[in-house]
Amino acid sequence: MAERANRIGGAYSLTVIAPIVAGREQAARDAIDALPVGQDSPLARLDGLHFSRIHVVSELVFQGPQQRWRDRLQASHLVFTSTIDGDPDRYLEALRSRAEPDTWWRFCVGYPGSADSEAFRRFVREHQIDSSLFASAHAKATVPGVLASLTLRERIIDFAIAARGLEPAELQRRFRDEFAE
Amino acid sequence: MGNRIGRMTGLTMLTPIRPRWLRFLRIGFFGARYFPLAQRAILQFDFIHYVRWAIVDGLPGERLRYRYLFFESNFDGPWQHYIDAFAYVVAKWIRLTWGRGPSFPGPPPAEPLKEWIAMNSLDGGHYYCAYPLASTRMVKGALEVRERFEPLVAQSATLEPAAFAAAYERYLVQVQRHL
Numbered sequence: 001m002a003e004r005a006n007r008i009g010g011a012y013s014l015t016v017i018a019p020i021v022a023g024r025e026q027a028a029r030d031a032i033d034a035l036p037v038g039q040d041s042p043l044a045r046l047d048g049l050h051f052s053r054i055h056v057v058s059e060l061v062f063q064g065p066q067q068r069w070r071d072r073l074q075a076s077h078l079v080f081t082s083t084i085d086g087d088p089d090r091y092l093e094a095l096r097s098r099a100e101p102d103t104w105w106r107f108c109v110g111y112p113g114s115a116d117s118e119a120f121r122r123f124v125r126e127h128q129i130d131s132s133l134f135a136s137a138h139a140k141a142t143v144p145g146v147l148a149s150l151t152l153r154e155r156i157i158d159f160a161i162a163a164r165g166l167e168p169a170e171l172q173r174r175f176r177d178e179f180a181e
Numbered sequence: 182m183g184n185r186i187g188r189m190t191g192l193t194m195l196t197p198i199r200p201r202w203l204r205f206l207r208i209g210f211f212g213a214r215y216f217p218l219a220q221r222a223i224l225q226f227d228f229i230h231y232v233r234w235a236i237v238d239g240l241p242g243e244r245l246r247y248r249y250l251f252f253e254s255n256f257d258g259p260w261q262h263y264i265d266a267f268a269y270v271v272a273k274w275i276r277l278t279w280g281r282g283p284s285f286p287g288p289p290p291a292e293p294l295k296e297w298i299a300m301n302s303l304d305g306g307h308y309y310c311a312y313p314l315a316s317t318r319m320v321k322g323a324l325e326v327r328e329r330f331e332p333l334v335a336q337s338a339t340l341e342p343a344a345f346a347a348a349y350e351r352y353l354v355q356v357q358r359h360l
Contacts, residue, residue, distance in 0.1 A: 005210075005214060011231065013231070013233045015233065015235055015251065015253070017237070017240060017251075018241070019240070019241050019242050019243075029305070032306050032307050033183075033305075033306075033307070035307045037186065037307070037308075037309075038186065038309075038313065041307070041309045043307075043309040044309065044311075049309070049311060050230070050231065050255075050310070050311055050312075051189075051191065051230065051231060051255045051308075051309065051310050051311075052307075052308075052309045053183075053184065053191045053193065053253070053306060053307065053308050053309070054306050054307040055183060055184075055193070055303060055304075055305050055306025055307070056305070056306065057195065057303055060195060060197070060245075060249070061195070061196070061300060061301050063196070063197060063282065063283040063284040063285075064283070064284045065284075066283040066284045067197060067283035067284065068246075068283070069246040069247070071197070071243075071245045071246055071247055073240075073243060074242055074243055074244075075242055075243070077240060079193070079303075079306075081193075081233075081253055083230075083231045083255065104307075109241070109242070127241070129235045129237055129251065130235060131233045131234065131235045132206075132207070132210035132211075132234050132235050132236050133210040133213050133214060133233065133234045134231070134232070134233045134234075135220045135223055135224060135229075135231070135232050135233075136224070136229075136230065136231045136232075137224045137227065137229055137230060137231075137317045137320075137321060138230070138317070138320050138321055138324060141320065141324055143311045143312075145324070145327075146311070146312055146315070146320055146323070146324070147311065147312060148327065149320070149323035149324045149326065149327040150312060150315055150319065150320070150323045152323070152326065152327050152330065153319075153322070153323040153326045153327070153359070153360065156326060156330065156356075156360065157360050160353060160360070167342075168342035168343045168345065168346035169342040171342070171345070171346050171349065172337060172340075172342045172345045172346070175337050175345075175349065176337050176338070179330075179334050179337070180334060180337060180338065
């Protein structure tokens with residue numbers, strides 16, 4: 001049941017929280033901060049990835065006097081989240097083989113490295129926290145579907161501007177030239 | 182920043198759950214999965230791409246007095262612009278989720294909620310989005326534009342020019358709000 005809560009439509013929410021080895025917190029932060037961003041991010045190599053975030057949590061925010069007990073973390077924790085299309089194990093294999101995940105997880109306690117596919121998958125799964133509720137405005141849309149739709153929208157706008165005032169036969173001919181396979 | 186890219190913002194919070202509220206929260210989340218009204222209330226503003234809540238029962242190597250609520254939302258940012266809408270339009274859903282957390286300022290008004298989010302927002306790190314310049318409205322619109330477009334392409338092969346021109350005009354009218 002918990003695994004089902006990670007899904008909405010065709011999307012899957014992966015949440016992984018793993019403790020960082022004592023004394024390696026700043027190195028983990030520096031490694032994460034040094035990752036190239038945007039299309040140069042190693043995560044951009046993964047086809048079915050909508051969103052992802054990697055960051056370090058070193059303390060739990062104390063809510064003030066109404067919080068009866070104060071929790072203090074013994075270790076910093078690395079938080080890794082992804083919103084992906086489809087099967088999480090397939091995603092983890094792509095992540096392992098194409099996105100250099102050792103860059104951030106090598107600072108975590110018990111991380112086996114990415115060379116061993118099964119050990120890598122087991123580490124991530126053992127530190128996974130299932131969503132209680134996951135929702136989306138476009139839950140059925142895949143990443144390729146979103147990108148193709150955005151590109152098509154731009155092409156249609158360009159065509160509509162260029163085709164204003166054309167006679168029907170010429171409109172149809174140009175439309176087919178532009179859009180018919 | 183670590184939680185901004187293009188027009189996207191990732192908001193992450195990890196906040197304590199009052200022990201007595203835990204059971205209610207589990208039931209509430211379970212029900213919300215099968216009760217579309219709750220999800221529609223959250224997503225009605227057309228600026229949230231994805232949002233997740235997870236009850237954290239424990240962390241490796243830690244002895245915590247509380248369970249924690251992990252919250253992550255990916256939306257068209259920045260979040261300060263939208264908190265007013267949340268605070269007034271879906272106030273009861275927000276209160277149901279966090280309203281029994283210590284010191285949570287149940288909205289409305291919006292200002293204490295903004296301060297509470299600013300206090301709990303986990304900043305820094307690395308943030309990635311496959312379509313960082315596309316708002317939620319743009320994505321939903323583009324998906325509809327594409328879905329409606331495929332029949333028009335098929336019609337372009339079979340209709341006479343005048344009938345195709347009429348179908349083309351109808352299509353533009355149908356999708357113009359997304360273009």
